[in-house]
Amino acid sequence: MQAAANLDNRLTQDTLRLKVCGMRQAENIEAILALKPDYLGFIFYPKSSRFVGEELPAEILNQIPTSTQKVGVFVNEPVANILEKVRKYKLDAVQLHGEESPAMCQELKAASLIVLKAFSVDDAFDFNTLKPYEGTCHYYLFDTKGKEYGGNGVRFNWEILKNYSGETPFFMSGGIDLEHAAQIKALELPLLKGIDINSRFELSPALKDSNKVASFFRQIREPETTT
Numbered sequence: 383m384q385a386a387a388n389l390d391n392r393l394t395q396d397t398l399r400l401k402v403c404g405m406r407q408a409e410n411i412e413a414i415l416a417l418k419p420d421y422l423g424f425i426f427y428p429k430s431s432r433f434v435g436e437e438l439p440a441e442i443l444n445q446i447p448t449s450t451q452k453v454g455v456f457v458n459e460p461v462a463n464i465l466e467k468v469r470k471y472k473l474d475a476v477q478l479h480g481e482e483s484p485a486m487c488q489e490l491k492a493a494s495l496i497v498l499k500a501f502s503v504d505d506a507f508d509f510n511t512l513k514p515y516e517g518t519c520h521y522y523l524f525d526t527k528g529k530e531y532g533g534n535g536v537r538f539n540w541e542i543l544k545n546y547s548g549e550t551p552f553f554m555s556g557g558i559d560l561e562h563a564a565q566i567k568a569l570e571l572p573l574l575k576g577i578d579i580n581s582r583f584e585l586s587p588a589l590k591d592s593n594k595v596a597s598f599f600r601q602i603r604e605p606e607t608t609t
């Protein structure tokens with residue numbers, strides 16, 4: 383629970399933060415860590431094909447350097463269960479991917495965790511519904527509304543993000559693939575702070591293709607050339 387102190391630093395940096403979600407295997411975690419992701423996501427939702435399982439060895443997560451923050455992804459899980467996983471795996475952040483209330487976000491924020499609240503976006507998404515969450519979490523995460531709570535592998539129409547007029551910075555996710563790097567960099571969204579990638583970079587559920595992730599990171603991180 384040590385990470386919230388670093389948050390102000392992160393918010394002042396302009397570079398897009400990179401999160402790889404749905405990690406599970408030790409060697410694959412190591413390969414992705416070599417690329418210096420800002421966040422690694424671990425799914426604590428048993429119905430997901432990326433569920434870490436009941437027996438993910440805590441040592442694997444405990445060895446992750448503090449420069450990469452560990453995000454536990456939960457769906458409608460009671461706070462007590464979330465805090466138990468936070469302690470066991472020394473998670474820095476929690477991503478709430480169900481119908482969690484503003485009060486629950488606030489409670490986890492008060493426990494010194496970085497809180498990302500995910501919202502499922504489609505063309506009819508009404509950003510006014512976010513008002514009660516303002517100030518209760520550090521980031522929103524805009525994901526595509528789909529059949530599953532997350533990991534649907536489908537993009538939403540990013541134009542809709544121009545309708546967002548809140549103050550909470552946000553991450554984008556949902557079907558992001560290698561070919562989208564340039565388009566993402568061209569987006570003019572001042573509160574866009576991070577990109578979350580997942581199923582489009584997988585060889586099989588929870589197994590990421592580190593070469594493909596490396597290529598995406600390179601493109602996102604490389605400075606723009608001016609003529």
Ligand SMILES: O=C(O)c1ccccc1NCC(=O)[C@H](O)[C@H](O)COP(=O)(O)O
Nearest residue numbers: 403430531532533534535556557580581
């Ligand atoms: O990935 C999952 O299986 C998942 C299941 C239930 C809740 C959340 C889940 N993933 C959370 C993420 O942050 C994903 O990266 C996000 O949904 C985007 O995934 P994708 O569309 O596959 O890029």
